[in-house]
Amino acid sequence: MIKKTSLKDIAQAVGVSTALVSYVLNNQKENRISKEVARKIRQVAQELNYQPNQIAKSLKTSKTRTLGLIVADIANPFSSSMARIVEDEADRQGYTVVFGSSDENPQKCQKLITTLLNRQVDGLLIAAPAGTESQIMTLQKQTVPFVLIDRYFPSLKTSYLALDNYQSTYDAVRHLVDSGYQRIGLITLKTSLFHITERTRGYQSALQENGLPFQKSRVKELSGNNPTPDVAKAIQLLRTGQDPVDAIVFTTNSLTFWGLKAIKSQHINLPSELAVVGFDETDAYELFDTSITYIRQPLQEMGQLATKILLESLNPNTPITQTNLKATLVIQASTQSLSVPAVQSAE
Amino acid sequence: MIKKTSLKDIAQAVGVSTALVSYVLNNQKENRISKEVARKIRQVAQELNYQPNQIAKSLKTSKTRTLGLIVADIANPFSSSMARIVEDEADRQGYTVVFGSSDENPQKCQKLITTLLNRQVDGLLIAAPAGTESQIMTLQKQTVPFVLIDRYFPSLKTSYLALDNYQSTYDAVRHLVDSGYQRIGLITLKTSLFHITERTRGYQSALQENGLPFQKSRVKELSGNNPTPDVAKAIQLLRTGQDPVDAIVFTTNSLTFWGLKAIKSQHINLPSELAVVGFDETDAYELFDTSITYIRQPLQEMGQLATKILLESLNPNTPITQTNLKATLVIQASTQSLSVPAVQSAE
DNA sequence: TTATCACGTTTAAACGATTAAACCTTTTTT
DNA sequence: AAAAAAGGTTTAATCGTTTAAACGTGATAA
Numbered sequence: 001m002i003k004k005t006s007l008k009d010i011a012q013a014v015g016v017s018t019a020l021v022s023y024v025l026n027n028q029k030e031n032r033i034s035k036e037v038a039r040k041i042r043q044v045a046q047e048l049n050y051q052p053n054q055i056a057k058s059l060k061t062s063k064t065r066t067l068g069l070i071v072a073d074i075a076n077p078f079s080s081s082m083a084r085i086v087e088d089e090a091d092r093q094g095y096t097v098v099f100g101s102s103d104e105n106p107q108k109c110q111k112l113i114t115t116l117l118n119r120q121v122d123g124l125l126i127a128a129p130a131g132t133e134s135q136i137m138t139l140q141k142q143t144v145p146f147v148l149i150d151r152y153f154p155s156l157k158t159s160y161l162a163l164d165n166y167q168s169t170y171d172a173v174r175h176l177v178d179s180g181y182q183r184i185g186l187i188t189l190k191t192s193l194f195h196i197t198e199r200t201r202g203y204q205s206a207l208q209e210n211g212l213p214f215q216k217s218r219v220k221e222l223s224g225n226n227p228t229p230d231v232a233k234a235i236q237l238l239r240t241g242q243d244p245v246d247a248i249v250f251t252t253n254s255l256t257f258w259g260l261k262a263i264k265s266q267h268i269n270l271p272s273e274l275a276v277v278g279f280d281e282t283d284a285y286e287l288f289d290t291s292i293t294y295i296r297q298p299l300q301e302m303g304q305l306a307t308k309i310l311l312e313s314l315n316p317n318t319p320i321t322q323t324n325l326k327a328t329l330v331i332q333a334s335t336q337s338l339s340v341p342a343v344q345s346a347e
Numbered sequence: 348m349i350k351k352t353s354l355k356d357i358a359q360a361v362g363v364s365t366a367l368v369s370y371v372l373n374n375q376k377e378n379r380i381s382k383e384v385a386r387k388i389r390q391v392a393q394e395l396n397y398q399p400n401q402i403a404k405s406l407k408t409s410k411t412r413t414l415g416l417i418v419a420d421i422a423n424p425f426s427s428s429m430a431r432i433v434e435d436e437a438d439r440q441g442y443t444v445v446f447g448s449s450d451e452n453p454q455k456c457q458k459l460i461t462t463l464l465n466r467q468v469d470g471l472l473i474a475a476p477a478g479t480e481s482q483i484m485t486l487q488k489q490t491v492p493f494v495l496i497d498r499y500f501p502s503l504k505t506s507y508l509a510l511d512n513y514q515s516t517y518d519a520v521r522h523l524v525d526s527g528y529q530r531i532g533l534i535t536l537k538t539s540l541f542h543i544t545e546r547t548r549g550y551q552s553a554l555q556e557n558g559l560p561f562q563k564s565r566v567k568e569l570s571g572n573n574p575t576p577d578v579a580k581a582i583q584l585l586r587t588g589q590d591p592v593d594a595i596v597f598t599t600n601s602l603t604f605w606g607l608k609a610i611k612s613q614h615i616n617l618p619s620e621l622a623v624v625g626f627d628e629t630d631a632y633e634l635f636d637t638s639i640t641y642i643r644q645p646l647q648e649m650g651q652l653a654t655k656i657l658l659e660s661l662n663p664n665t666p667i668t669q670t671n672l673k674a675t676l677v678i679q680a681s682t683q684s685l686s687v688p689a690v691q692s693a694e
Numbered sequence: 695t696t697a698t699c700a701c702g703t704t705t706a707a708a709c710g711a712t713t714a715a716a717c718c719t720t721t722t723t724t
Numbered sequence: 725a726a727a728a729a730a731g732g733t734t735t736a737a738t739c740g741t742t743t744a745a746a747c748g749t750g751a752t753a754a
Contacts, residue, residue: 001489
């Protein structure tokens, strides 16, 4: 690469010290500097197309104006949508974003944290994988500014921005019950992640508080290792036997996707044979036969607020902020009320 | 943030100069340094949990081990899949990735380039928006290492890694012709981007070289401003009148998606009423009634090779590399041969 | 005995910015 | 006329590394 212009080059060209150039270009000490010299400096800077070296600036100020974003997998629509929102909000405040995918793997997560901190990011947005409590605690001990997004640990007093997961599935089940469904199954992930277990808890409470029995056999926890067959099997199991379910709630976007694939290949008719509530919004739903009722996370708000809170907490002594945003249940044809005749699915 | 350990801290603790510490920790001058001192330094570094400050290192070496990635929109599956592949390959070689979304906007692209260069990224991977030739030329003049991905400019002698776009649609049309379709329409984007116009050219050649007339009325160029209605209308136009098409080829993943949505809402039966070839692979296809024949880009190879080439070209005097990878036509039910009876769509 | 060499380590400049403090002039105040 | 203030600019240290060159010291060679 061709050497870029430095302060020194400008200083030399104008015949002043680098300090003066720095002051002028940063609009400091404005009343002290002669108009004429300032003009000249600005002009030469322009001519030489001066662009400050952020690395040098960062070294001196120990601010990089860069945020680190750790997601599960940037190729996952949830992550990439989040990334986009974070990018925009960061950009609005003059920050750039470095990202990394943890693949839900604690070791990878640790490696990412270390790498990003070595690059001196000013703060971190983390969708923490299961088993990373200690890493997060360490960050906190080091007083690294960070905000957890999507996932968080109830045992840790850290800033986070997440969903009200409990309420999200509670509302979904409640809606199913209101629509006349009585035997509601849940397909979820086998994980210790709080945000997921909360979804199961919401499901369970909704059943019980609405006078329906909670049956363990109606909850299928999948490992996520070979999802497509596992989900297909789970659906089959839930729908067979002497007490088949009439509705299924999925607790993640991937599960929903795999579930719909299975439903399609098993030729199950929605909602007449089975009602379905999906998690998260996906383009893919729009190509599915029946329009899908789903739990919508306020992604935009989540990403934007998380970024704002992080940028805020770059200032010392900012208090911890814990936010659980409410999900919206988007009601469509896949949970058509049993009491009314089915209508054409929405487009 | 708590101050991190620096070379100086270690030097002080051990009672040697920072230079020696640096040499030891970088495994330099190994034969010159006494085993005992080296051991001590390593031990103290470990104890103090020393992590080199990459910013300082970068300033000195003018290498950041960071790559800049400019995509159209990180929230788009094509971009995010690409990002993931780039991330992995970069990581494998010890690089991190900073990204930005151009939204196909030249101004935004320029801003991103400037920002990334100010942060001293070592090189750039760019999916260039239309109208950014001059920006790319400037980069080249500055001898900034970069590789264009997906899009490129035939007029510029730059490194790029893209698809053989011409061949991709040529093959698709050829396949349609072979399957008995004779009146083939194209839905594409109104753009000057070479990779898209090449797709139109491939379509046209395939028709002509197979003895079919090329009719301008069968090519619909959409602005992409309000896609859903526009695509729906284009499909309607193509299928009505005295000479309706019996097949449609889409030239981008978004167009395909919108197209399928329209096809679903217009209750068009595939392939009996219309054959369809989509562009790119998408999860969404899997939820669609009919399995879709589509043009698959070798994303993995593209991202990985592009990254490798970029990293390679960080070394001075690396020659320009221009690569057009072949697409694969994944044949499914939506282009079922007219001469054989339709079978169950693949799952 | 003195020059040469090897060994282990330190010195100090450099990367490109920032910024408090110092330094001249000139002008204003007393 | 001397002191103080204001105006305009420079000096020099600093951030945390890297690295060529120099520096002692003890051993070896001439």
